[in-house]
Amino acid sequence: MICTIALPVPLRRSFDYLLPEGLQTQVGCRVKVPFRSGDKIGLVIDVKTTSEFDLNKLKAVNEILDDAPIITPQLLQLFQWASAYYHHPIGDVIAQAIPTLLKQGEPDSLKPLSAWQLTAAGQDATQQDFSRSPKQLAAWALLKGKPLTSAELTTADVTSATLNALAKKNLAEKIPQQPQYQNNWPEQFSLQQQKPELNTEQAIAVAAISNKEAFGCYLLEGVTGSGKTEVYLNLIEHVLEQGKQALVLVPEIGLTPQTVSRFKARFNVPIFMVHSELTDRERLDTWLHGRAGSAAIVIGTRSAIFTPMLKPGIIIIDEEHDTSFKQQDFFRYHARDLAVMRAMREKIPIVLGSATPSLESLNNALSNKYHHLSLKERAGNAQHARHYLQDIKNVRLNSGLSPQLIELMHKHLKQGNQVMLFLNRRGYAPALLCHECGWLAKCQRCDAFYTWHQSDNAMICHHCNSHRPVPHQCEDCGSTQLLGAGVGTEQLEETLAEVFSQYKAVRIDRDSTRRKGSLENYLDGIQSGEYQILIGTQMLAKGHHFPDVTLVGILDVDSSLFSSDFRAAEKLAQLFTQVAGRAGRASKPGQVVLQSHHPDHYLLQDLVNNGYQDFARSALSERQDALLPPFSFQALFRAEATYANMPETFLQQVKQIFSGYTEQYKQIELIGPMPAIMERRAGKYRFQLLIQAPNRALIAGLLSSCMEQVEKLKSGIKVRWSLDIDPTDF
Ligand code: ADP
Ligand code: ZN
Ligand code: ZN
Numbered sequence: 157m158i159c160t161i162a163l164p165v166p167l168r169r170s171f172d173y174l175l176p177e178g179l180q181t182q183v184g185c186r187v188k189v190p191f192r193s194g195d196k197i198g199l200v201i202d203v204k205t206t207s208e209f210d211l212n213k214l215k216a217v218n219e220i221l222d223d224a225p226i227i228t229p230q231l232l233q234l235f236q237w238a239s240a241y242y243h244h245p246i247g248d249v250i251a252q253a254i255p256t257l258l259k260q261g262e263p264d265s266l267k268p269l270s271a272w273q274l275t276a277a278g279q280d281a282t283q284q285d286f287s288r289s290p291k292q293l294a295a296w297a298l299l300k301g302k303p304l305t306s307a308e309l310t311t312a313d314v315t316s317a318t319l320n321a322l323a324k325k326n327l328a329e330k331i332p333q334q335p336q337y338q339n340n341w342p343e344q345f346s347l348q349q350q351k352p353e354l355n356t357e358q359a360i361a362v363a364a365i366s367n368k369e370a371f372g373c374y375l376l377e378g379v380t381g382s383g384k385t386e387v388y389l390n391l392i393e394h395v396l397e398q399g400k401q402a403l404v405l406v407p408e409i410g411l412t413p414q415t416v417s418r419f420k421a422r423f424n425v426p427i428f429m430v431h432s433e434l435t436d437r438e439r440l441d442t443w444l445h446g447r448a449g450s451a452a453i454v455i456g457t458r459s460a461i462f463t464p465m466l467k468p469g470i471i472i473i474d475e476e477h478d479t480s481f482k483q484q485d486f487f488r489y490h491a492r493d494l495a496v497m498r499a500m501r502e503k504i505p506i507v508l509g510s511a512t513p514s515l516e517s518l519n520n521a522l523s524n525k526y527h528h529l530s531l532k533e534r535a536g537n538a539q540h541a542r543h544y545l546q547d548i549k550n551v552r553l554n555s556g557l558s559p560q561l562i563e564l565m566h567k568h569l570k571q572g573n574q575v576m577l578f579l580n581r582r583g584y585a586p587a588l589l590c591h592e593c594g595w596l597a598k599c600q601r602c603d604a605f606y607t608w609h610q611s612d613n614a615m616i617c618h619h620c621n622s623h624r625p626v627p628h629q630c631e632d633c634g635s636t637q638l639l640g641a642g643v644g645t646e647q648l649e650e651t652l653a654e655v656f657s658q659y660k661a662v663r664i665d666r667d668s669t670r671r672k673g674s675l676e677n678y679l680d681g682i683q684s685g686e687y688q689i690l691i692g693t694q695m696l697a698k699g700h701h702f703p704d705v706t707l708v709g710i711l712d713v714d715s716s717l718f719s720s721d722f723r724a725a726e727k728l729a730q731l732f733t734q735v736a737g738r739a740g741r742a743s744k745p746g747q748v749v750l751q752s753h754h755p756d757h758y759l760l761q762d763l764v765n766n767g768y769q770d771f772a773r774s775a776l777s778e779r780q781d782a783l784l785p786p787f788s789f790q791a792l793f794r795a796e797a798t799y800a801n802m803p804e805t806f807l808q809q810v811k812q813i814f815s816g817y818t819e820q821y822k823q824i825e826l827i828g829p830m831p832a833i834m835e836r837r838a839g840k841y842r843f844q845l846l847i848q849a850p851n852r853a854l855i856a857g858l859l860s861s862c863m864e865q866v867e868k869l870k871s872g873i874k875v876r877w878s879l880d881i882d883p884t885d886f
Pocket of ligand 1: 352353354355358378379380382383385386535
C-alpha cells in the first residue's frame with residue numbers, strides 16, 4: 157500500500173510513502189516518515205495502491221502514531237478545500253489548524269490527572285493513628301471512601317503538604333488517572349436563568365433558524381443593542397436541547413468578557429474558550445473536548461474555526477464584519493468564509509451577526525445567497541442615539557476637542573452620566589516636529605514618523621516597533637524647540653485631567669492595557685462608575701455595554717475620508733456605527749458627536765442622516781460601478797526585500813508568466829507591480845501585484861496553471877513573497 161502524507165513543509169504538494177507489510181493506517185492518522193535528512197510527522201490524507209511516482213524510489217513510513225483518525229473527514233475535507241482555495245500548502249494548512257502538541261506527536265488524549273489512594277498500610281490504619289494531626293485524619297477519612305483526584309482533594313481543602321505527609325508515612329500514594337470526557341451534559345441541561353421574552357423581530361429570527369437540520373447561511377443584521385446576542389442564546393438553547401454543540405466565533409475574547417459571562421450565566425453546560433493566551437496543553441484539551449462532544453459550547457477567536465465537533469449543531473460568527481477574522485500572515489484564511497464552507501460540509505446552519513455587516517456578506521444577502529434577517533429596533537426600551545456633525549474648520553481645538561464638545565461633555569457629566577471619547581491614535585503625539593525648521597522625526601526603517609510616547613519617554617514606530625529616546629534637539633537645525641504634532645490618547649488624557657479635574661478619566665488602548673488583567677480592572681471601574689470619562693482607541697469600540705454612557709465624541713474621522721484603500725469608507729462607517737452604538741444602550745438616550753473638517757462630505761452625511769444600512773447599500777452600488785469586490789475578485793502577490801529592485805523584478809517575472817495565459821483568461825486584469833502603500837517598512841522595500849477578475853474561478857484557474865512556475869522562479873529566492881486570496885489589507 158501507498159500513503160499520501162501531508163507534511164508541514166513549505167511545498168505546495170503532498171508526498172507518497174510506502175506502507176511496509178504488516179503496518180496499517182487510515183486517512184486522518186499521523187505517521188512519522190523520513191524527510192530529507194531527518195524525520196517528520198505528517199497526516200495521512202490518502203491510502204491507495206498506485207502512485208504516479210516510481211515505486212522503487214518511494215521511502216517507507218517509519219511509524220504509525222494513531223490507531224484511529226485524529227480528525228473527522230469533514231474537517232480534513234475543509235483543510236483540503238482551504239489548501240486549494242488559498243493556494244497554500246496542505247501540510248501547512250493542517251499544521252496551523254491542529255494543536256501544536258498534536259503536530260509534535262503528543263497522543264490525542266487529555267492531560268493525565270493525578271489521584272491519591274490509600275496504601276495497604278493506609279487501609280489498615282485506624283483513627284487513633286492520627287490523634288495528633290486532625291488534618292491528616294480528615295484526608296485519610298476522605299480517601300478511605302475511594303481514591304480522589306488532586307482537584308477533588310483541593311476542593312475538599314486537603315493541602316498537598318498533608319498528602320505528602322501521609323505519603324511519607326507510606327499510608328497514601330499518588331497514582332496517575334486518565335481523565336474522562338464529561339459527555340452527560342445533555343441529560344443535565346437546564347436553563348439557569350430567567351430570560352427576557354423575545355420581541356417580534358427576534359422571535360422571527362429564532363424561528364427562521366432553529367430546528368433547521370440542514371445547511372443555511374443567515375445574515376442577522378441588527379442595529380447595536382437590538383438583541384443579537386439574545387438571538388444567539390436562544391438558537392444555542394435549541395441546539396443544546398438536542399444534545400448538539402455550538403461553535404461561536406468572536407473578534408477578540410479578551411475585549412468581550414461580558415459576552416462570555418452571559419453564555420455562562422444562561423447555560424449549565426461545559427463551555428470552552430479558544431484564544432491566544434491558552435497554553436499548548438489547554439489548547440489541545442479544548443480541541444479534544446470539542447472532538448469528543450464534551451464541550452457543549454466552544455467560544456473563540458479566529459482559529460477556533462478549526463475546533464472539531466462530534467455533534468455540530470450551529471456556527472455563529474459575531475461581529476462578522478470584523479477584520480480580525482482574516483489572518484494576515486502565512487496561511488491567510490478568512491475565518492468567516494471558512495466557517496461558511498464548514499457549515500456546508502457539516503450540514504448545519506451558520507449565523508453571521510453584525511450591526512454593520514461587511515459589504516461582502518450584505519451583497520450575498522441582498523442577492524439571496526444568504527437568508528437575510530434584520531433587527532431594526534433596540535431591545536428593551538433603549539432608544540436610538542442622536543447624531544451630530546460638528547464642523548471644526550477654523551475652530552481652535554484643545555487637544556482635539558472643540559469648545560462645543562467640551563460644553564456638551566460638561567452637561568452630560570453634570571447629570572451623572574459617562575462620556576466616551578474616541579481617538580484612534582495611541583501615544584502622546586503622532587509625530588515630533590521642530591518648531592523652527594519643520595523637521596519631523598522619521599523612522600529610519602519605514603516610510604513613517606515616530607509616535608511620541610510620553611509615558612515611556614520614547615519615540616516608537618508603530619509599523620516596525622523600533623524604539624529610540626526622545627531627542628532634545630532637532631537633527632537638522634539643532635533647535636531645542638521640539639513639539640508634538642497632532643494629538644494622541646495620552647495627550648487627550650492629560651488635557652482632560654486639567655479641563656475636567658473634578659472627574660476621573662480612564663484611557664483604554666494597547667499601551668494602557670498591556671499588563672494582564674488591567675483591561676478587566678478598567679472595564680469594572682467603568683461599570684461601577686469609578687470613571688466618568690472614557691478615552692479609547694478602537695479597542696473600546698468592540699461589543700462592550702456601557703449603560704451609563706450618554707455622550708460619545710469621535711474626534712477625528714477625516715483621515716479615513718481620503719484614503720487610497722477602497723475599503724476605508726466601509727471601515728469608517730462600521731467604526732462610527734459601532735462606537736455610536738455604545739451610547740445610550742440602557743434607558744438613557746444617547747448623543748453622538750462627530751468632529752470633522754468636512755461635515756458636508758457625502759459619506760458622513762449619508763451615515764449620520766440615514767445610518768449604516770443606507771450607507772452600505774449606496775457603497776455597494778458604488779463598488780458595482782467601479783467593479784470592485786464583492787463585484788470582482790482579487791488575489792494579491794506581495795514581495796519584499798532589502799533592495800527595491802528585487803521584489804519588483806520578481807513580480808515582473810510573475811506577471812510575465814501570467815501573460816502567457818492572456819488568451820485563455822482575457823477577463824483577468826493584472827495591476828502592477830507597484831510599490832505598496834507604505835513602500836518601506838522595517839527596512840524592507842515592498843511591492844505588490846494585484847490580480848482582479850469578474851469571478852473566482854478565473855483567478856483559481858490562472859493560479860493553478862501558474863503557481864508551479866512561480867515557485868520555480870530564481871528571483872523568488874531573494875525576496876520574501878506571499879499570495880493573498882481575497883486580500884483585505886493593501
Ligand atoms: P446586541 O448583541 O445586538 O448588541 P444584546 O443581545 O446584547 O444586543 O441586547 C442588548 C441589551 O438588551 C442587553 O442588555 C439584553 O439583555 C437586552 N435584551 C435583549 N433582548 C431583549 C428582550 N427581548 N427584552 C428585553 N431586553 C432584551
Ligand atoms: Zn529644526
Ligand atoms: Zn519603523
